[in-house]
Amino acid sequence: MTHSIPSLTGFTEHHGEWFAEGVSLSALANQYGTPLYVYSKHAICTAYRAYDVACIRANGSRRARIHYAVKANSNLAVLDELKQLGAGFDLVSGGELARALHVGADPKSMVFAGVGKSSDEIKFALSVGVKCINVESIPELQRINSIAKSLGLRAPVSLRVNPDVDAQTHPYISTGLKDNKFGIAYFEVLKTYREAALLPHIDIVGIDCHIGSQITSTSPYLDALDKVLDLIDQLKRDGIVIHHLDLGGGLGIDYGSDAPPDITEFTNTLLNRVDERGFGHLDVILEPGRSLVGNAGVLLTQVEYLKTGADKNFCIVNAAMNDLMRPALYDAYHAIVPIKSGIGKAITYDVVGPVCESGDWLGKDRALAVQEGDVLAILSAGAYGFVMASNYNTRGRPAEVMVDGDQAYLVRERESVNSLFANERTIGPS
Template identity: 55%
Template sequence: MSHFTYQDGVLHAERVALPDIAKAFGTPTYVYSKAQLLANFDGYAKPCAGRDALVCYAMKANSNLAILDLLAKQGAGFDIVSGGELQRVIAAGGDPGKVIFSGVGKTVAEIELALEKGILCFNVESIPELHRINEVAGRLAKRAPVSLRVNPNVDPKTHPYIATGLKASKFGVAFSDALDTYRQAAALAHLDVVGIDCHIGSQLLDDAPLLEALDKLIELIDTLAGEGIHIHHLDVGGGLGIDYGAGDGEPVPIAHYVERVFARVDAWRAEKYDGKPIKVVFEPGRSIVGNTGVLLMSVEFIKTGEEKNFCVIDAAMNDMARPALYQAWMDVKPVTPRDAGAVKYDLVGPVCESGDWLARDRDLAVEPGDLLAMMAAGAYGFTMASNYNTRGRPAEVLVDGDQVHLIRRRETADELFALETIVK
């Protein structure tokens, strides 16, 4: 995380000291670096320059309007999984014509909204969904652009909750069923078959599984062409991981992966299609926004026990769900390191659950009132946060050089129950 560094013994976001942010906005607070966000996006955008390609940010990773606005201004499209996310894209100034709509459970209302706004494509994940989209499109006198999300049964070797390309996954159409499903799609009156899509999982440090899945998509495109079904875009999905500091190794550089995708696609098109290009779509999420943020939090108490020492912090599982949900290892750093000897702690929050922990067995020299930063917290942090125990979700701020912008204020208790009604 090159834009989060120690300067004069204090952890900074770009040129802003994190204690200054805590003083101004309180804790817990998500702090994002604009420079890191744009650098990550450029990792995809620069190798795509001059090509028929589109980078669709998977906004489920972090859907704050300020983040979406910055990426839209860089030319990003968006990968969405709900009608609400489409409305966020539009509110942020994004182009619906650059939106890919994924997800297994699209409702009639969501399909209507997407067709009315003119999205780029639906990534379809089942035959019943094909028929639903066809029916809605016919009723609205529109043609719906569709792509099939093909499940290639490639093992991404990642956490089972985020492995999405195996036979047992709820996602996608099985590779063995894909040809027949495409035939059915091509026969429906109100659909335009325009693409093929694949997403096998996330937090992949090695791109070999992604390239293996690409090879299977290429094989299927050739088969479809032989039946007169011509694919206009190839969506390779997302999935590249980031370094969480757990010692799992460095992820493949974004640009290297993108270049390998294009090398494979270019060789294939030269061999089979006289060099005729095909539009390539990427759907990155975590690799764009993951290391752009930290979760800034305060130490409330130090609690010693017979078997464990606990560092009780003001952030909790409702603020950052990944450790409790995935047993994810997240690096935690003191904002102002102490010279005292470190003690091994479990970092736990105030939520009334034994599963409320953010880190375990960490060597830290801390005292009540100290600030800690959970690193690489920009993806699947705030977007997965909840109001469990009637806790307001954290504030979010964006740092741009030496400027700090509040991009979402902290919720108040009154706001949490404002939509509820007492029956008299």
């Protein structure tokens, strides 16, 4: 497959040097060290507004609301910026709920999802008054009813439909097929809604569907949407009124060989189908994550060694699979560029990290003109980058910086080694 450098809002190359808005990546690497995640505020704002413009009708009324999928990038600075832009939040854990509350988000702008919610998480969500809990199974529905009873309230719920639609994406991030763990099987949805309507502490408010991530075609969305709209019609005949339609997220980005639809065009296509089928009265929710932040971030890493092998050359860097898991986990491609143009002839390398695993690689067969000490930028790392990072090999997670114009802000400090075992204890002498 042929790859190219993706077009990145907020990140540009001038005279052989890369910049985040008005700040050189070289200056950031020097000031904050590497590995380092760098985010562009401008890129996040631009992507959000591309969605938002399609969500407003010509008369000024709103036909859809954007709830950012926090799992894509949960840094508080990212959440706060999106809150200020007007976004609500799609949450899949009690920790993400706590983060959204910490930046001052209104609970009524939050949808709580996730396939394995604990009792404590459900109680937390109900206690603060989230807009809706998306239900993934019948046992979960019964648990929510019981917890709502103990709290003396009615729980607002939406059932997540598994429409058995192929999202045409990586199998690990496909969520809408019948053999995926997510949602309620399409053939069981009507029966489950009828059961939910009989539960005394359940208030049915919506219907939800999410089919996967890094989807680059509109057709799977339309297939799933039509199935869900058919269900809403059938539910109405049963006397069950749906107030909101949650279409989920999952729109892909360009990593270098992808061709996702334009955000505004994509959003208009979905919302126009909703209107054409006579459901324009519904409160529609969209839950983008990757498409808001994926191309708004890069990971900077320094070249430690250049190693010549019998069959491979290795560019060994100080970032690793614990910093950016996607290549090792999904065989995912990220474009990799020197932040300053190198001298000499480009040589083909596998870009690998220092972790003691053969799966610790960040890019394979990359033509790079680099020397030891140079800094590389791993592009399109704003989504599912830091949030999936770990401390494997007792490695501290990177610092994170957000750039706004010609100003850079440290939005997360680098973890020190001592902090990694601050909560651990030995049991003393035998």
